[in-house]
Amino acid sequence: MVMVKVSAPGKLMLLGDHAVVHGRPCLVTAVNHRMSVELAGRKDNRIALCAPDVGLDGYEIDIADLTKEHPKGARFVLTAIKNFFEKHDKSSGLEVRTRSDFSAEFGFGSSSAVTVCTIKALAELFGLKLTNKELFDLAYKTVLDIQGVGSGFDVAAAVWGGTLWFVTGGKEIRPLKVAGLPLVVGYTGVKADTTTLVRMVGERLKREPVLINGIFDRMAALVRAGAADMERGRWTDFGKKMDATQELLAKLGVSSPELNRLISAAREAGAAGAKLSGAGGGDCMIALAPNREEDVKAAIETAGGTVIPVRTGVEGVRTEL
Numbered sequence: 001m002v003m004v005k006v007s008a009p010g011k012l013m014l015l016g017d018h019a020v021v022h023g024r025p026c027l028v029t030a031v032n033h034r035m036s037v038e039l040a041g042r043k044d045n046r047i048a049l050c051a052p053d054v055g056l057d058g059y060e061i062d063i064a065d066l067t068k069e070h071p072k073g074a075r076f077v078l079t080a081i082k083n084f085f086e087k088h089d090k091s092s093g094l095e096v097r098t099r100s101d102f103s104a105e106f107g108f109g110s111s112s113a114v115t116v117c118t119i120k121a122l123a124e125l126f127g128l129k130l131t132n133k134e135l136f137d138l139a140y141k142t143v144l145d146i147q148g149v150g151s152g153f154d155v156a157a158a159v160w161g162g163t164l165w166f167v168t169g170g171k172e173i174r175p176l177k178v179a180g181l182p183l184v185v186g187y188t189g190v191k192a193d194t195t196t197l198v199r200m201v202g203e204r205l206k207r208e209p210v211l212i213n214g215i216f217d218r219m220a221a222l223v224r225a226g227a228a229d230m231e232r233g234r235w236t237d238f239g240k241k242m243d244a245t246q247e248l249l250a251k252l253g254v255s256s257p258e259l260n261r262l263i264s265a266a267r268e269a270g271a272a273g274a275k276l277s278g279a280g281g282g283d284c285m286i287a288l289a290p291n292r293e294e295d296v297k298a299a300i301e302t303a304g305g306t307v308i309p310v311r312t313g314v315e316g317v318r319t320e321l
């Protein structure tokens with residue numbers, strides 16, 4: 001029986017959080033923590049999923065039941081399979097196993113990465129060549145089918161890797177020429193609910209369109225200037241854009257006391273800039289700390305955070321077997 005194994009990276013949002021849901025650009029970087037999916041065909045019409053990282057062991061259904069409701073941990077993989085079968089007019093029983101290098105608590109984008117891996121693995125199994133954009137479009141549709149909201153930046157990071165300029169829904173996806181970023185990541189210990197936060201910001205946009213669109217436009221200007229800083233390695237300038245973005249995110253109401261504490265500690269320890277990364281409310285903060293990485297890491301730990309070692313400049317989705 002042919003077995004396919006595919007992996008894809010997690011991500012961190014560098015600039016443009018939330019604004020990217022509403023038509024603006026963002027900068028996202030892939031990190032060296034990967035999700036992987038192993039997949040093999042079966043002769044019967046059953047799909048068996050083993051996803052120990054999300055507490056699923058031996059979840060099994062008939063192909064005909066792909067359209068039904070499934071436990072949370074199974075939804076992205078099974079909806080990806082359903083969408084792939086429908087789009088490419090294929091069908092097969094399957095054995096699927098997922099594995100994650102990182103906790104789903106960090107907000108590194110495990111759902112998007114597992115969706116991308118599943119579609120890529122199915123394409124390999126059926127011998128179909130998908131372009132990155134075709135893979136992105138089907139994975140993004142899958143994420144939207146389940147979550148209903150989201151810009152797709154995390155899907156793009158899983159597909160392309162590296163560091164990207166990205167506009168809502170994949171209207172623009174441009175890899176940037178950036179070597180490794182001197183990033184330090186601190187986990188607050190609080191799991192945030194991205195969908196709730198994205199909806200909350202969406203509601204504020206409806207109630208206060210002038211104020212919130214003004215914030216988004218300023219964030220977009222920081223993304224444009226930040227992309228140039230990054231490609232030239234101007235870390236001090238880029239750090240200032242992170243700080244300015246954090247202020248705007250706080251005005252949106254998505255920062256939290258835990259995030260604020262870690263961000264202040266990183267700045268006091270000499271970071272060029274620091275901000276929350278992603279939806280806010282908890283999850284992770286990031287600091288840019290050229291030549292000060294050890295001091296900033298120590299400060300984050302002292303302030304009650306957990307440092308998560310990351311490397312950037314990593315490959316997007318790839319076949320492992």
Ligand code: MEV
Nearest residue numbers: 017018150151152278279
């Ligand atoms: C969440 O990680 C980042 C947001 O910008 C949502 C999105 O872009 O899908 C808040």
